[in-house]
Amino acid sequence: MTIPAPLVDRLRSRGWRVTPQRRAVAEVLVGDHVHFTAEDVHERARAAVPEISLATVYNTLGELVAMGEILEVRAARGPVRYDPNVHTAHHHLICTICGKLLDVSPVGVEKVSLYGAAAHGFVIDDVDVTFRGRCPDCAPAGSAF
Amino acid sequence: MTIPAPLVDRLRSRGWRVTPQRRAVAEVLVGDHVHFTAEDVHERARAAVPEISLATVYNTLGELVAMGEILEVRAARGPVRYDPNVHTAHHHLICTICGKLLDVSPVGVEKVSLYGAAAHGFVIDDVDVTFRGRCPDCAPAGSAF
DNA sequence: GCCTACCTTAGAACAGTTCCAAACATGGCA
DNA sequence: TGCCATGTTTGGAACTGTTCTAAGGTAGGC
Ligand SMILES: [Mn+2]
Ligand SMILES: [Mn+2]
Ligand SMILES: [Zn+2]
Ligand SMILES: [Zn+2]
Numbered sequence: 001m002t003i004p005a006p007l008v009d010r011l012r013s014r015g016w017r018v019t020p021q022r023r024a025v026a027e028v029l030v031g032d033h034v035h036f037t038a039e040d041v042h043e044r045a046r047a048a049v050p051e052i053s054l055a056t057v058y059n060t061l062g063e064l065v066a067m068g069e070i071l072e073v074r075a076a077r078g079p080v081r082y083d084p085n086v087h088t089a090h091h092h093l094i095c096t097i098c099g100k101l102l103d104v105s106p107v108g109v110e111k112v113s114l115y116g117a118a119a120h121g122f123v124i125d126d127v128d129v130t131f132r133g134r135c136p137d138c139a140p141a142g143s144a145f
Numbered sequence: 146m147t148i149p150a151p152l153v154d155r156l157r158s159r160g161w162r163v164t165p166q167r168r169a170v171a172e173v174l175v176g177d178h179v180h181f182t183a184e185d186v187h188e189r190a191r192a193a194v195p196e197i198s199l200a201t202v203y204n205t206l207g208e209l210v211a212m213g214e215i216l217e218v219r220a221a222r223g224p225v226r227y228d229p230n231v232h233t234a235h236h237h238l239i240c241t242i243c244g245k246l247l248d249v250s251p252v253g254v255e256k257v258s259l260y261g262a263a264a265h266g267f268v269i270d271d272v273d274v275t276f277r278g279r280c281p282d283c284a285p286a287g288s289a290f
Numbered sequence: 291g292c293c294t295a296c297c298t299t300a301g302a303a304c305a306g307t308t309c310c311a312a313a314c315a316t317g318g319c320a
Numbered sequence: 321t322g323c324c325a326t327g328t329t330t331g332g333a334a335c336t337g338t339t340c341t342a343a344g345g346t347a348g349g350c
Binding site (some may be wrong): 158199 | 305308316317
């Protein structure tokens with residue numbers, strides 16, 4: 001799997017030097033419905049650049065977030081998850097027991113809003129819906145709850 | 146400010162020994178629209194029990210969360226916020242710049258849902274809506290965005 | 291091909307939280 | 321009322337996740 005050319009172009013046009021490390025990190029985050037931790041990314045990036053440091057992974061992830069190429073998901077205890085799916089608006093469903101994290105597109109989200117005074121004068125940039133529950137493995141069919 | 150008697154009763158009926166430390170922590174969390182960090186709670190609990198340790202604050206907060214008396218809010222980087230407002234369903238509005246966190250009751254939330262297959266077999270326990278934006282102090286009126 | 295600004299590195303530092311084992315105190319019971 | 325067993329508290333160490341630092345390395349403009 002290789003970086004989509006447009007991404008490399010966007011990176012270059014932001015003044016990035018395209019280094020093997022940054023390429024490796026960006027490659028890991030190709031593909032949607034993926035929610036990797038920095039450690040996950042580090043592990044996978046090492047396949048391409050074995051000596052890549054965790055610091056560089058964090059630096060690169062931070063830069064990608066700052067330029068809107070990926071999103072941070074802080075839904076639960078534990079490390080931040082990085083989400084490359086910025087192109088299709090979506091929300092998350094998380095198992096409070098095992099931590100499994102899935103993309104979802106709930107109905108009705110577009111109607112949720114904060115009118116006038118309810119917005120407390122904020123400029124609202126986005127809305128984030130998180131469903132919490134128990135996945136099939138953690139709440140077997142027929143369980144009391 | 147003192148603990149509402151019903152809370153003490155609920156705690157006792159769950160087999161809790163009612164110690165000065167637990168009382169102090171519970172007292173801090175009386176009142177709604179409050180979102181304290183463990184440090185905040187520690188500071189305030191010390192007014193009643195100067196020698197209370199941070200470990201006890203964490204223990205007690207964990208217990209209160211486990212018994213559903215308070216909620217954890219992990220909306221942003223930084224420490225978890227503890228929210229005693231479990232009695233009225235509500236959501237949150239957070240300033241991505243200064244971290245200000247407010248309770249909101251957006252319209253349309255009750256219509257948000259994950260039907261059938263969209264739930265991926267999960268038993269859904271609750272839904273959490275977080276609005277992210279910039280507060281009046283951080284995005285002064287008239288700013289470009 | 292050179293040079294310089296930018297990038298990467300290992301490891302130390304840091305923030306937030308949990309763990310630990312020893313001292314302590316609540317509340318059931320005599 | 322006083323005693324005791326068990327649950328609770330404590331300070332500090334340990335731990336996890338993330339950021340910082342300063343020294344060396346390299347992309348890419350010329
Ligand atoms: Mn996602
Ligand atoms: Mn709240
Ligand atoms: Zn699960
Ligand atoms: Zn603000």
